[in-house]
Amino acid sequence: MKNDFYWNRNYMTIAKSINEKHRTKIIIHKNWQWYLAEFDSLEQLHFFENVVGFRTCYLGMENGIARFSLSHEFEEEKYFWRLSELPAGAKPIKALCNGSIVTCYFLNDGKIIHWYRPNPNARNVYKPMTLQQHIRHHEVFGSY
16 A cells, blocks of 8 residues: 655654543654653644644554654754744744743755754743733643
8 A cells, every 4th residue: 555654753643532541642752752742632733733834644554543644754953042043934832841832943944844842041032922822822822
C-alpha cells in the first residue's frame, strides 16, 4: 500500500476512551518522550492542522489507541529574545511557553514546521494571557 506520508519522529495518538493515564483524547507526541500538542476534540485538531499546515495518516490500532503519522516534522527552535531574530515568513500563533500561553511563531517550509517560542525573560516579547484568557483559549483550541 503506497503511503505519501513518511514516518518521522512525530506521531499522533487518539484514545478510544480516556483513562487515568491521559489528560486528553488526542495527543501529538514528539520523539516518543513528550507532548507537542494535545486536544479534547477532532475540531481542535483540525483547526491546528489547517493553521499550521500538516496532515495526518492513520497507521492502525494498538491497545485501543489509534496511531497516526504526521506529514511534517515539528522542530523546536531556540527561544528568541527579539522579533528580529525570527526568520522571514514566520507566522504568529498563541501557544504554550513555560506554562503560559503567549504569542509564539511557526514557519512551515514544506517538510518541517519550525516552532519558535519567546524567552520567558524577554519581557518585550513574552506577554502571557491572563488566567481567564488562558483557560478559555485552552477550552477552544487545545494546547500546543
